[in-house]
Amino acid sequence: MEATVDLIESVPLFEPLDTALCQRIQAITQVVAVEADQVLAQQGAMPESFHILLEGQVALASTAADGTTALIEVLHPIDHFVLASVLTRLPYLVTARTVTRARLFAIDALGLLDLVEQEASLANTLLRSVSREFRTMLRQVRDLKLRTAAQRLGCYLLARVKDSEAQKADFRLPFDKGLLAARLGCRQENLSRAFATLRAYGVETHGSRVILHDIPKLKALAVPDELNDPAVI
Amino acid sequence: MEATVDLIESVPLFEPLDTALCQRIQAITQVVAVEADQVLAQQGAMPESFHILLEGQVALASTAADGTTALIEVLHPIDHFVLASVLTRLPYLVTARTVTRARLFAIDALGLLDLVEQEASLANTLLRSVSREFRTMLRQVRDLKLRTAAQRLGCYLLARVKDSEAQKADFRLPFDKGLLAARLGCRQENLSRAFATLRAYGVETHGSRVILHDIPKLKALAVPDELNDPAVI
DNA sequence: CCGGGGCATTGATGTGGATCAACCATGGCG
């Protein structure tokens, strides 16, 4: 299916671009609807499309030679993936798979490369985006090296609450605990135990429902990034 | 000290750029010489300069709120650092510190941002560079999640040998084992033990001298990235 | 109403790596 220019312009990534350029992007963009558990990009394959997630969830995972797999990230709308592979013309480092049924833009890789070379505004917006993604990965490296699973879980939960002043919060996990465990880099059993340790810090759970009774106390345990890195993202 | 245009043009990162643009970069670049163990960028501070390492070594480390530190990378000439922070105008996520005495370019952050916005060729070369850095970080995440310290050491050693066909190799570690341990995300004691396990796979060491007697055997243990990710960088 | 198949929790045990501590080589220097 063809994408409309309106739809292209509504993507935050493309917000700084003028309409003429969005039209040229639209010309190389398809809207794709897929079921859950479908592969959108295969690790090791050469990039064909740059993907923007409009609805649903997508998991990015990387597999080692022995077959073990590390879940890198779970994406929510509106986010995008495999940008760095497309821009470097190097094989995908991750397999992207839908968690739920989803709707996405698939933007032709070579067409996008052409546009990027000609249009400084597009190059600039992508440059900022890849830079932010780089910082996210760097933080994940620091996380894995320095924090325990319980602290990573605490950070994840704290990141779900928008209001930075709030003392309490109440929300649902966006996906099941198996996926959350993988996202945090541990096993489901350990996630359970991590939730158990966090109970002493005012964390109550009922299935996917989470209640944080004492956010300051939790922050003291988990030490979220905001405290390390002022004005972060 | 002022940089010369020749010197700017000789940096691989700037190789695709025309002379006029290199002149404009030269105008905002200082050559800096520093002793060992000097801080060039402080985590949490706003970016003032984009750095390119010409001689010596620089370590990038990130510190958590509890004071523990993770070494992210040790850089060699000609490489560069803190690009993503400069481009996003967000605080440094790492502290950059010289390991040896060093010589660098310090390019004014705001001046560079101006140039990037105007010049598609510069935006493009930086875009590719940040993308490659992103992929490096992503691989480090996978490494930490999936490989043991001995495997990471094996990969590191295998990466030192250029010739991909070689059966044997012989070289020196570029820095001391304390730093190498940090780079691999473990303690010095464990690095020692990792070297000990690798002895069974044909790895011989005398101080910083390393001899690999049986590269195929070592590859079978460590499973370096080339095997996962064809045509990698 | 009952039985079964997921998902989540809980327990027991094993492993990788951290930590603490002692020891050994090396090399600079009085």
Added chain:
DNA sequence: CGCCATGGTTGATCCACATCAATGCCCCGG
């Protein structure tokens, strides 16, 4: 020449997490 500082190795113990196994829970269909 001997002293001590430094970097590297080795051993003992501890902690976080993985793994294996059993059980509880809940929904769903018969």
